[in-house]
Amino acid sequence: MPTVIPAPASPSIPVTGRTERFPVRRVFCIGRNYADHAREMGASVDAANPMFFTKPADALVTDGADVPYPSATNDLHHEVEMVVALGSGGSNLTTEQAAATVWGYGIGLDLTRRDLQAQAKAKGAPWDVAKAFDHSAPVSALVPADQASPDATTRIALEINGELRQQAMLGDMVLGVPEILAALSRLFELKAGDIVYTGTPAGVAALVRGDRFRATLEGIATLEGRVV
Template structure:
């Protein structure tokens, strides 16, 4: 292929225990998937159609790289989440087909410019500038589903500078992983390489330059980084 300019380097994630990498196609996120987080944000807890938004693939930060503090905000918040990577896709998937599409699991941060999000909400505007900015999706190495199995009791945690900030159980999710994937597949054609952030428990708060964070999908994946 003779491109008029050099094509961008594709985003990818390391695969634990391997020298191979997982290419990232799209990044989907679900909002308000933990009831206590929805309440702390002043939102209603809804059990119907999930609410989705997207981040660009090149927002992914990996290999425990430092995370630049973004421009245009004075209120950057952390949201720790289990991340699901897909090896297959399709449309209108059943929950059982959704399970079969999973390649593996990681842990990540959905970084949010909370002040810009609040301004957008007040005006009824989209959240893109609050969620889809550069370096807004730090993610750990992926652990293949053939080797690990998250359960309802699997804990999700985030510590900042050694202080526990967020903690929850996957069983606290309003929509579980098969339901999330199935719902997404009714809105988009999913494909191999897609990532899904599955929601955050309560306890979101601000990050500052110099803060060090440690995220865990306990017993499965860990992510360390620093805001710079």
């Protein structure tokens, strides 16, 4: 189809061991999905009413590229999260149907302009400028679900400059992956190409230019990079 301006590039994520890439449609995130992180942020957990937000697909940083330090902040924070990629979708899914939509897994960072988030919270305003900025979603290569089986004992962790900052077991999540996807599907029609950041454990802290990060989904995926 002819377009009046050049069509923007379609964001995609590499797939481990394959030349084909995973095309990304939408990026969903869940907040307060680890009780210890909710507590450190002075918030409560409401499992019956999970809190979702989105990032633009072109906020993804892939292939180990450097992460530019964003404008308009002096308090950029890291949040390590397992990432789930969907190969199918639907609306009003049961947890069993939701689990069947998963195509693969990765590890990512939900970067946050914490000072802007605090300002938004104080005003009761949306968090978009704190969460949905350029380069705010670094993500590893994906591993297909038929090659990876994360479970409650799988560990996620983040090291900054070789120092452990965050770690948890997936069993610490308030909502597991099927429950997250089922809840999302009651608010949005999920489709192939959607990815979901599944929440972060305690230990979030500031990043500065020059920091190097290493995020791991134990035995499955690794993300390494630096802030510039």
